[in-house]
Amino acid sequence: MKRILFKFLDYFHKLLLFSADGIVVIFSFWLAHQLWMLTPQRLNTSYIPFQPKHVFLFAFLFNAIMIWGQTYKIQSSVVHVVRLKNLIKYCMIGFVMALVVGFFTKSLLIGRLQAIYTFLILIPLLIAERGIADGLWNWLITQRIQKKRIVIFGAGNTGKRLVKAIEKHPKLGYYSIGFFDDRKSSESVVMANPLPVMGGKDEFLDFLKKRKHEIDEVLIAMPSASTQEVMHLMKMCDDYKLPYKFVPGFNELALHRLNQEQLDGIPLFSSKELYIPLWDRILKRGLDVVVSISILIITAPILGIISLLLKKGSEGSVLFKQKRVGLNGQEFKMYKFRTMYVDTPRYAEHPQEKEDPRITRIGRYLRRTSLDEMPQFWNVLKGEMSVVGPRPEMPFIVEKYNDMHRERLKVKPGITGIWQISGDRSLPIHENMDHDLYYIEHQSLLLDIVIVFQTIYFALIRGIGAR
Numbered sequence: 001m002k003r004i005l006f007k008f009l010d011y012f013h014k015l016l017l018f019s020a021d022g023i024v025v026i027f028s029f030w031l032a033h034q035l036w037m038l039t040p041q042r043l044n045t046s047y048i049p050f051q052p053k054h055v056f057l058f059a060f061l062f063n064a065i066m067i068w069g070q071t072y073k074i075q076s077s078v079v080h081v082v083r084l085k086n087l088i089k090y091c092m093i094g095f096v097m098a099l100v101v102g103f104f105t106k107s108l109l110i111g112r113l114q115a116i117y118t119f120l121i122l123i124p125l126l127i128a129e130r131g132i133a134d135g136l137w138n139w140l141i142t143q144r145i146q147k148k149r150i151v152i153f154g155a156g157n158t159g160k161r162l163v164k165a166i167e168k169h170p171k172l173g174y175y176s177i178g179f180f181d182d183r184k185s186s187e188s189v190v191m192a193n194p195l196p197v198m199g200g201k202d203e204f205l206d207f208l209k210k211r212k213h214e215i216d217e218v219l220i221a222m223p224s225a226s227t228q229e230v231m232h233l234m235k236m237c238d239d240y241k242l243p244y245k246f247v248p249g250f251n252e253l254a255l256h257r258l259n260q261e262q263l264d265g266i267p268l269f270s271s272k273e274l275y276i277p278l279w280d281r282i283l284k285r286g287l288d289v290v291v292s293i294s295i296l297i298i299t300a301p302i303l304g305i306i307s308l309l310l311k312k313g314s315e316g317s318v319l320f321k322q323k324r325v326g327l328n329g330q331e332f333k334m335y336k337f338r339t340m341y342v343d344t345p346r347y348a349e350h351p352q353e354k355e356d357p358r359i360t361r362i363g364r365y366l367r368r369t370s371l372d373e374m375p376q377f378w379n380v381l382k383g384e385m386s387v388v389g390p391r392p393e394m395p396f397i398v399e400k401y402n403d404m405h406r407e408r409l410k411v412k413p414g415i416t417g418i419w420q421i422s423g424d425r426s427l428p429i430h431e432n433m434d435h436d437l438y439y440i441e442h443q444s445l446l447l448d449i450v451i452v453f454q455t456i457y458f459a460l461i462r463g464i465g466a467r
Contacts, residue, residue: 339363389414
């Protein structure tokens with residue numbers, strides 16, 4: 001009965017999003033038409049009436065593109081910004097496709113200026129609508145209406161990572177109640193986990209026989225186990241008609257670098273190298289230069305005021321210079337406004353507490369608004385950093401990097417990035433590799449734009465700056 005409720009709520013959520021998207025599209029067209037009628041400089045001076053029937057067809061085609069892009073699927077990502085990027089991407093595709101079909105079939109007459117108005121209205125409304133829908137979904141989860149109770153077979157590092165991921169992404173609706181592991185007698189396994197280890201295979205079988213109704217799904221987290229062991233666990237779940245998912249048997253550090261293909265139905269995996277097309281690199285560098293020069297010129301009065309306040313507020317230099325590690329492991333001097341007292345060790349771990357006594361009064365405000373990062377645009381202009389990218393790390397931490405950590409050094413470090421706007425920003429950078437690895441593999445102009453706007457939202461609207 002509970003699984004039927006899960007499916008019903010899942011379909012209801014998708015139907016809600018589908019209907020809300022259609023309403024947002026229709027309203028955007030209507031509002032854009034009203035603005036277009038009030039614009040004396042409109043390119044098309046002839047009157048084009050609002051066409052409700054044709055707009056309904058437009059909304060249906062738009063929704064079809066959003067379905068094709070799987071934007072209605074409830075899924076987790078390294079951070080919300082990835083889902084936002086995909087939403088904007090398929091919104092652009094859907095909007096253009098609907099306009100093209102409307103133009104060639106003569107079913108939708110719309111002025112060019114009206115089309116621009118519609119798009120500029122549609123994007124923020126669509127983002128707001130999805131935010132409200134996500135809020136409703138999260139409320140259902142907090143009420144335990146849409147919670148999947150799961151157990152995890154495998155209490156090692158992979159199992160612990162799954163528990164952390166479940167806690168990090170509550171909208172998935174998972175609620176983990178415990179582990180099973182054949183190493184249940186190992187003190188390190190028992191003590192290192194936040195959940196109880198309830199037994200091995202025998203206890204797991206007894207659990208399925210007697211208490212199967214207490215769980216809804218099993219996660220098998222034993223990537224180093226033999227195929228026979230994993231298949232045996234899968235058969236046990238199948239015998240009791242219990243859904244399961246399993247972590248594939250690859251080295252967890254290399255998963256992000258695998259390409260998959262098939263040869264007559266046989267899956268083959270190969271390693272992929274990071275390749276950024278020359279045009280993309282030129283475009284990114286050009287944008288870095290334009291953005292840096294523009295911001296440094298526009299904010300020059302603000303930077304001057306901050307410098308005066310820092311001089312009067314405490315002893316020491318206005319700028320804080322520190323060695324950081326950039327592209328291909330090259331060291332450079334990174335600039336920031338000084339936010340800490342001069343007797344603070346230069347290469348200590350960054351303060352994480354809001355009331356850290358090492359931070360000056362003006363420094364606390366600069367950190368909260370990310371204004372202390374402004375001098376880094378000079379690093380961007382010099383080519384040592386980019387506007388968006390992994391955060392530059394201190395040399396003594398880079399010396400401890402393993403092979404996976406060193407992947408961060410394959411691109412220029414950035415002033416902002418996925419980690420800075422994620423829920424994991426309270427933890428050290430090098431302990432949250434998923435964000436940087438995702439960015440390195442999927443970097444694009446659209447992703448950079450979304451990250452920048454999310455950074456502005458966090459820093460200026462919510463008052464949460466980089467740490």
